[in-house]
Amino acid sequence: xxxxxxxxxxxxxxxxxxxxxxxxxxxxxxxxxxxxxxxxxxxxxxxxxxxxxxxxxxxxxxxxxxxxxxxxxxxxxxxxxxxxxxxxxxxxxxxxxxxxxxxxxxxxxxxxxxxxxxxxxxxx
Numbered sequence: 001x002x003x004x005x006x007x008x009x010x011x012x013x014x015x016x017x018x019x020x021x022x023x024x025x026x027x028x029x030x031x032x033x034x035x036x037x038x039x040x041x042x043x044x045x046x047x048x049x050x051x052x053x054x055x056x057x058x059x060x061x062x063x064x065x066x067x068x069x070x071x072x073x074x075x076x077x078x079x080x081x082x083x084x085x086x087x088x089x090x091x092x093x094x095x096x097x098x099x100x101x102x103x104x105x106x107x108x109x110x111x112x113x114x115x116x117x118x119x120x121x122x123x124x
Contacts, residue, residue, distance in 0.1 A: 004078040004124045011076040011122070013058035015069040019045060023059045032056070039064070068098050069110060070118055078124040082107035085121050089113075 004010045016022045023045045027034050031050055036043035037058065044060040060066050079085040082100045089096060089111040097118065099109030107123040 006078055006080050006124055008078050009075050010078045010124075011058070011120075012056075012073060013060055013076075014071070014073050015060040015062050015066045016071045017062050019059050019061040023047070026059065065101070065103070070097060072118060074110065074118060074120045076108075076120040076122045079121045080124060082109050082121050082123045085109075086111065 014022065023034055026032055026047060030047075032047040033050055035046040035048050035055065037046050039061070042061060042063065044058060046055040047057040047059060048054065049056050060069075062069060062071065086096045086100050086109050093114040095112040097110040097112050100107055101109070103122070108120065110118055110120050112118050
């Protein structure tokens with residue numbers, strides 16, 4: 001992520017209560033291969049483009065630090081400073097749904113725009 005440019009989409013994932021069922025749904029509907037991603041006591045899932053080995057998305061359990069993340073596909077946009085972007089979000093009529101907090105070594109949050117759409121912000 002250190003090479004990610006401000007304003008670009010760096011990632012996409014889905015956080016749901018039934019990650020196994022939804023993982024299998026997308027594997028069948030889209031044709032993705034599935035690779036477990038260890039999270040300690042359970043696995044989340046990397047969704048891999050067939051024949052390429054490229055991880056293109058994640059399907060995650062709504063547990064632990066993801067317990068409050070809404071069940072929808074989230075795109076992660078790189079910002080210079082997550083805390084500042086979160087403050088601008090609320091000042092402009094949006095809402096911070098989750099965070100800001102650490103996700104691994106990076107700062108992260110989920111915001112909702114004034115129309116109700118969700119977006120994840122991650123520090124570049």
